[in-house]
Amino acid sequence: MEYRILPRGGEKISVIGLGGGYIGEGGEKEMRKALELAVGRGVNYFDLAMSEASPFAVYGETLKDRRKELYYQVHFGAEYRTGKYGWTLSLERIKKSVDWQLKNLKTDYIDFGFVHCIDEEADLRKVLEGGTLDYMKQLKEAGVMRHIGLSSHTPGIVNRMLDTGLIDMVMFSINPAYDYRHGDYAIGTVDERTALYRRCEAEGVGISVMKAFGGGQLLNAGTSPFGQALSEYQCIQYALDKPGVLTVLPGLRGTEDLRRLLGFFEAAEEEKDYSVLGSFAPREAEGVCVYCNHCQPCPSGLDVGLINKYYDLAMAGDALARNHYLNLEKKASSCTGCGHCDRRCPFQVKQTERMKEIRDYFGV
Known part of the structure; x- marks a missing residue:
């Protein structure tokens, strides 16, 4: 359990x-x-x-x-x-x-x-x-x-x-x-x-x-x-x-x-x-990370789903989300922009662009 x-x-x-x-x-x-x-x-x-x-x-x-x-x-x-x-x-x-x-x-x-x-x-x-x-x-x-x-x-x-x-x-x-x-x-x-x-x-x-x-x-x-x-x-x-x-x-x-x-x-x-849901999702859900981690493994070792979750929670007002993010071994700044996650994402999230956005928000 x-x-x-x-x-x-x-x-x-x-x-x-x-x-x-x-x-x-x-x-x-x-x-x-x-x-x-x-x-x-x-x-x-x-x-x-x-x-x-x-x-x-x-x-x-x-x-x-x-x-x-x-x-x-x-x-x-x-x-x-x-x-x-x-x-x-x-x-x-x-x-x-x-x-x-x-x-x-x-x-x-x-x-x-x-x-x-x-x-x-x-x-x-x-x-x-x-x-x-x-x-x-x-x-x-x-x-x-x-x-x-x-x-x-x-x-x-x-x-x-x-x-x-x-x-x-x-x-x-x-x-x-x-x-x-x-x-x-x-x-x-x-x-x-x-x-x-x-x-x-x-x-x-x-x-x-x-x-x-x-x-x-x-x-x-x-x-x-x-x-x-x-x-x-x-x-x-x-x-x-x-x-x-x-x-x-x-x-x-x-x-x-x-x-x-x-x-x-x-x-x-x-x-x-459950990444097959990407083919069912309505248009309004496209481009939204659902943390399914279907994009794993990241060649640079990023936990893309968790990075997205902490960013979304920080934006929603979670005071602890920033600390959780900063404690990650690999942060958005480690993204090399290889595009692996973009190609793999069933929800058409442009993760490489999002990693830049998250890096700028947290400063690392």
């Missing part, structure tokens, strides 16, 4: 976590096996937006002895009164649901409490005016909740919440289809979505990724908006390469799915290479 650190808190989070989703479909025995396997393989981050109520008690019983080693993402707005998932903005019902979730999870604290699934301005107003956010602040002040977060598909809503300075983590839908404006949740332009990822990293806000496979549509050529299937590993790597991302939370139905997903760490780099 690989881990990334949440800047606001220092938690060490597994880069692949577990999405709740449909894990209950395999039955209680299979669910227990999957949870035990996940923890045994180093997974420590669990999203608890379930499609039904039954998994909560299984999580609680299976993981109670490992609770202090794990991070739970609990949603304020998801409820299970009928035994199935429901959504509410009622503060009274939210309180009852959270109490029920904690009881079934056999825990008395929340690592990450998320304002759940806010995509519309009207719903955000209800959260802000209806007392939900104030209630979450009270829980944090009382030590019951460690971090406040938000789950959303809408860049504008996330930016509004980032403006409050209250949130430490965002659950956001990141995949090539949505980023390139395909699908119901493809909200915001390429630039808006990219700017959001950069803002999160610049401000130390982590991102946990939902819908990394576009609801499974990206994995099938017949349903992919690109007319070509991508693999799970390509989608995971794509999300992990975005600024701010700490963990990807794929859903699964049992141990078979989990073993396949965890194979990501043993997979060859070619299996994770």
